[in-house]
Amino acid sequence: MKKILIGIVLCFLSLHSFAQNFEFGAVTHADFDFDRNTIDSNANAVVLKEYGTTSFYLDDATGRLVLIFEYHTRIKINNKEGFKQANIVIPIHKSDGAEELILDLNASTFNRNQSGFVQSQMDKKAMFTENRSKYVSLVKFTLPNIKEGSIIEYSYRLQTPFLFNYRTWEFQSDIPKVYSEYVAFIPGNYNYNVSLRGFYKLSDQKSEISKECLRLSGTPVDCSKMTYIMKNIPAFVEEDYMTAPSNFRSAIYFELADVIAMSGAKQSLTKTxxxxxxxxxxxxxxxxxxxxxxxxxxxxxxxxxxxxxxxxxxxxxxxxxxxxxxxxxxxxxxxxxxxxxxxxxxxxxxxxxxxxxxxxxxxxxxxxxxxxxxxxxxxxxxxxxxxxxxxxxxxxxxxxxxxxxxxxxxxxxxxxxxxxxxxxxxxxxxxxxxxxxxxxxLKASQKSVTNYVLIGKLEADGKIKGTITTTTYGYDAFNKRKEIKRYNSIDEYVEKIDESMPKFSINKHQILAVDSVEKPLVEVYEVEFAAHNGASNNQLYINPFFINKISKKPFNLNERTYPVDLGSASDQKISVMISLPGKYEMLEKPKDIAIALPASGGRYIIQSDMVDDKLTVNQILQFNKAIYSPEEYLYLKEFYSKIIQNQKTDVLLKKAD
Structure with missing residues (x-):
């Protein structure tokens, strides 16, 4: 986290004196012709401009200070996947009888035709409020007449009595942004701790002072205007194995540290x-x-x-x-x-x-x-x-x-x-x-461990009959126990497993230590499944990766700016031993490999062989760390790519003469 701690003897200015807002509805051909390839060729929508500002205001009706947050954005919709950007949700907080208010909402969609631009203004009646909890409501609305290539624009003011948490500004969102600007107006007697979080740096920032911009108890107060600008901001793409996105999105955070009253007394709000x-x-x-x-x-x-x-x-x-x-x-x-x-x-x-x-x-x-x-x-x-x-x-x-x-x-x-x-x-x-x-x-005290053992026999009809024993520890056992408990009985749980694997048939089952959580969970299944179609007695293919095959990469970004957080280290071992009906020789098989992540971060090993008319395939997949840094991301991608590629190969057996 990059800290921009400011002990603000800085101040507040009249909102409209300095704000670099843009005119509502002044869309141009350049907006419609914006080439998304300049920022992200895959973007479903792009924020062309975004402006926000927060300022203090003395409410004449109550005599109390409130915060006014103004927001204005213009977004180009590139395709149907981008239509969801027209569904707007604004959280409204409330506590102890105090509540935030949405004011001056304006929202329109712009489409281009032969004569120019057509504006479709949203009816204010389309806005509604959903109560999420006793502390949060959601103001929702959808912009009208959305098409591929539309430009949507909306603005609003939010009035809040909650001064402690000055409005956070998120530069990064789920779509890229060409330009994002936030202006913070802060009275000189209010001291905020300010922090910039996330991977991307500001393109520009500046501070300006204004004299006597606010009166408190009849006393003029000097104020400051802090401007933060970020340009050409990539979308924040959520991927598996991460904690809260708010930990990593580029954003400005404010927290009230202390207030100096007009009498000179200092009230400290940042506690030790x-x-x-x-x-x-x-x-x-x-x-x-x-x-x-x-x-x-x-x-x-x-x-x-x-x-x-x-x-x-x-x-x-x-x-x-x-x-x-x-x-x-x-x-x-x-x-x-x-x-x-x-x-x-x-x-x-x-x-x-x-x-x-x-x-x-x-x-x-x-x-x-x-x-x-x-x-x-x-x-x-x-x-x-x-x-x-x-x-x-x-x-x-x-x-x-x-x-x-x-x-x-x-x-x-x-x-x-x-x-x-x-x-x-x-x-x-x-x-x-x-x-x-x-x-x-806060670290996991145990590894997540799963061991699979299949001992089976290939029958003349092309089916493998045998026993799969699965033993799990740590979070793997916990998750499996929770899944079992979702069902009314173990029999019902096994029935659902059987239904979900059409190529497998479970004939008998035994599950041990479901409630004895200090012990490993053990599942034993007598199964049969087709290994080949029986068309040829002399030559046959067997796919040895029928247990927990990795067919989809969990990591697909070109670059990941936040860690891969697995929660815990893990071990997985798969042992397969299949007795064959007669003498066979192995013509093709998955390549025996042993690949490792840097700095002993993990490894994958596979070995297959034919010994005494028995086909054996053994795999080990280990992740020795719970958290991998962004710098290790490309190694993880390549690691999984090699595993998936190797698991595409079948075993080809030929009957010995």
Missing amino acids: WRDVDYELTNDKNFGSQMKRKDVFKDLIPTLTKDAPDELSKAKAIYNYIKKQIKWNNYYGKYSEGNIKAVLENRSGNVADINFSLIAALSAANLDAEAVILSTRENGTVNKLFPVISDFNYVVAKVNIDGTSYLLDASEPLLPFGLLPLRCINDQGRVINLKKPSYWID
């Missing part, structure tokens, strides 16, 4: 971690719930009576909380009630469950702490100064014999010490009731 520690540990829905050892005092002796050591005690308590309280599917870093009521109701949010776990661990005299974090889809947190709103989740941490275990009891199918993948996101902050808080890395 010492302030946050005090606030959280004394909060009735945070620290007070961590302290509720009394709720478990009488229960702990029964829970831990057969536990010979502290680790066994912790596991017994963890398993009890997992079974006792069902997660209501809500995140949160604060309890919604109190853990005594949660235990009685047997339901709660993430914080209810994990504060119950922390309190129970503490009641057993174990060293337990809380860890607040931001989930993968919520983005990473600010490390330079505390922003409590960045965090949306809390888990437990227990320290035993010099080892720390991170626990989330909201997922009953997770083994002890393995967090859900949604929590594996950079770092969390450990909150201790008696000691200062500190950062901790």
